[in-house]
Amino acid sequence: MLPFNKPYMSGRELDLIKEAYAQGHLSGDGMFTKRCHSWLESHTGSAKSLLTHSCTAALEIAALLLDLRPGDEVIMPSFTFVSTANAFVLRGAVPVFVDIRADTLNIDERLLEAAIGPRTKAICVVHYAGVACEMDEIMTIARRHGLPVVEDAAQGVMSSYKGRPLGAIGQLGAFSFHETKNVISGEGGALLINDARYIERAEIIREKGTDRSRFFRGQVDKYTWIDVGSSYLPGEVVAAFLFAQLEEAESITQQRLKIWDTYHCWAERLEVDDRLRRPVVPAECQHNAHMYYLLLPSLAHREHFIASLKSQEVGAVFHYVPLHSTPQGRRSGRVSGQMDVTDSCSERLVRLPMWIGIEPHMDRVLAACETALEHAEAASRMHWSSAT
Structure with missing residues (x-):
């Protein structure tokens, strides 16, 4: 794995x-x-x-x-x-x-x-x-x-x-x-x-x-x-x-940026085809390649995507459950305005494996991601067909 x-x-x-x-x-x-x-x-x-x-x-x-x-x-x-x-x-x-x-x-x-x-x-x-x-x-x-x-x-x-x-x-x-x-x-x-x-x-x-x-x-x-x-x-x-x-x-950052760039280049054509969305880094921001994430079309897409990667022995995870929706968050905090973007992104975001040493395995990871995306899309089409 x-x-x-x-x-x-x-x-x-x-x-x-x-x-x-x-x-x-x-x-x-x-x-x-x-x-x-x-x-x-x-x-x-x-x-x-x-x-x-x-x-x-x-x-x-x-x-x-x-x-x-x-x-x-x-x-x-x-x-x-x-x-x-x-x-x-x-x-x-x-x-x-x-x-x-x-x-x-x-x-x-x-x-x-x-x-x-x-x-x-x-x-x-x-x-x-x-x-x-x-x-x-x-x-x-x-x-x-x-x-x-x-x-x-x-x-x-x-x-x-x-x-x-x-x-x-x-x-x-x-x-x-x-x-x-x-x-x-x-x-x-x-x-x-x-x-x-x-x-x-x-x-x-x-x-x-x-x-x-x-x-x-x-x-x-x-x-x-x-x-x-x-x-x-x-x-x-x-x-x-x-x-x-x-x-x-500095060396750690540069090595991680190369991995991040590999993901970003791979995902470009998929974003152009409107199959996912890549991270956005504004021009005034220099990032450190802390993570590489994808935004998929729906929660169902993400669930199938992660499950497919797991079956191919590649680890991937979602990220935060929004605090305003948690039991303690509802008790301790309050919401100002709508939380539409937070709710949507939290359901669709998946983080891909990111660590120094993964470089020799990147071809395998990217191939697994391609397969996982195809499985997620196929499952979504089947769900849509059965629902209609």
């Missing part, structure tokens, strides 16, 4: 883990954590980066920094992972779900102002598939209403918008280094702080609500509990693995 995802090792991970052990420091904020911080700040231009044990943790710190109170509202897309909403719901805030654009599947910036109300405290955008949201317009709207912007850039490492790295445009940004991402550490994440006013408190929240970071810098003679917080640090084994990946981030 060709899996949907296969974690990639660049080559130095185990050596750096041994080096971390030799340093005699395996808890958080050691030498490799600092190296990762420096890399992230250098490559994104962020004022401060902080490694976390997940992107979820980074978003939770962001929610704490925004001082959200029960009943406050945060605008976000419904087409996203649960962590985007959970971080704010844990603070008692209400996610306000807005529909996505039909091209990039990112939050539709044209719908934001209609969703803003007296309880709105922030906008949280999600850069789907590593393709940037329309950040200039979003930041303009946010400034007009005095709202901070949080970028859920879980899929956006090494992507940019008009030359600006994702995660470093809004006041706060969050990365993921989960094993399904491009640059990985198994589990892991980072908070990017782009507004210096948040830096000191972010360090405190991340260190269980203490000023321990200031103590280690010699700024205070002892540390103590001074704010709310939790244990959000990853250990040095995770940081060492991650640093080996960051060192090769």
